Amino acid sequence: MEMGYWVENRWVWDLKWKERISGEDTLKLGVMKQIISSYSLIKGKKDTWVWTLEGDGHYSVKSAYDLISGLDTTAGVTVFSKLWKACAPSNAVALGWRVLLNRLQTKENLARRNIPIGNLSCPWCGSETESTSHLLFTCGFAWKVWTLLLRWLNLVLVLPDEPSYHFAQFVESCSLLKRNALSAVWLASVGMLWNGRNSVIFREETVDTNDLSERIKLKSWNWLRARQHEFQYSFFEWCNDPLLCLP
Template sequence: MKWRWRLLNSEEVGLWKEVLVAKYGVHILNSAVWSTRLNSHLTSLWWKDICDLENCVESKNWVAEMFSRSIGNGASTCFWSDLWIGDSLLYVKFPRLFSLSLQKEAKVRELVSVEGGKYNWNFIWRRRLFIWEEENVAQLVTFLANVRLSMAEDKWRWVVDAEGSFSVKSAYDVFFKEIVIGTNLPFFEANIFSNIWESPAPSKVVAFSWQLLHDRVPTKENLRLRGVLPRNSDGFCVGCGVICESTFHLFLHCKVALVVWYENFKWLGVVIVIPANLFVLFDCLSEAAKSKKSRKGFRLVWHSVIWSIWRARNNHIFKNVASDPLEIVEAAKVLSWRWSADRMHISPCLFYEWVWDPNICFNN
């Protein structure tokens, strides 16, 4: 979308634009709708992706609705296929008239004449119109009654921005609403999902936690469900070797995970019973904190424990290196310490005074 905007924006100049115009035609600078132009099979994958933007949303041309024209003299605005009046394209609003028109590529200026301050619209049809079609023409002329041209040049606008300027963020927000069907999560779970992104843990760890809460991490059970592992494979957890390695077992109920969590609770000074799922565990740790600073720290520890368990599991499978539960505990402590030192705007010693003895902290 940013490339489409740069092509339409007359202030953008450069050799790259001249090359694209020479190869694909001048219409790429003047029109937001390219669906009527057939592209050669020799076009690059990059160019095909730019062209395919119009087909991203089912049943409508999403690109055409995002770009509108601020009408000036009307010399460079397509009457039918540019969004320059109203909230939809004229060929969409009056499809019958568009099919009959012999001026499908005409500009606004080419279809209007001004006599004594009165605007007359000059349409050419491929046959005589039926009475009901003439009524459509009357509706179209009424719709155009307030159009006034000026001496200024026509300009493109990004419709979702008040100032008409394009941004990738605004395009993402609009496109997300168009193609993503949101899940109706319970308020409790939705609140947890919003809070995990506020953690000072590294972004890859937070993203992993988000996948984990959606049960989308590649545990043996998930790999078997997706056909990556054979159905008849044992899929046992590497920690206990008895129960199938599901998400909740690996991170909550395995004997290794239980030791890791309880040792970290002891370190934090929190008394807790392992809950049924990771959502409740995250919430319990957040509620156990006595201040905003410590809440951030507890959540950081939650992420570090999750990440340490996953790394220990992968080391066991791929490197044949088994980790003692207490080694995982220490790894989680070290990780949370490093993350707090790197990513939080406070001294790590001040941050950890609620979990470590000040003398030990000083010596370290």
């Protein structure tokens, strides 16, 4: 309650810290701000616990069992530690965090929360339900984008459809020193695919896989150039031989 105040019926966050925030904590703070700003507080209403694995918000033994059975805690911590170190801005990392936790506002997730959607089909192919995994990884459109990127990076991989394993497989395909940069490429890719999806749905625009892959190259190059002092390569060099540009 000491970290904000009400302006009429709108809550305004006023985060204060005893010590100065710096380094990696700055990135984590940006992610935290993205998370808390996505919730709308209601004046006069008390907090309640919600079980997010069920559409009605109530706990069930089955959903808890399914979660425990399929969860590798150690692997999850490792994946997130790599995500926090990515050479990318905090909003991009926050989006990646939501992807790994399946918290994107896809049609499937919205329907699970009893939000009326109507057509649940994927905007790329129109033949399957729009889930996080399908939209960003397994749909033919997304798969072609990832294929173009793997060809550009000169990598031969079989990428899983589960987000955390997809991220881990993509990032760990190169040496340790290159992983933070590859994390940036992965974040730029999921970000561009998500933005492209929104352009198709809300602005009825046409999105091309080749154009999308070129925009991913440009975005990741801008991030690396801004966040890695040793990255002094031109965009032409980045496009021509990306792995040679990475430390």
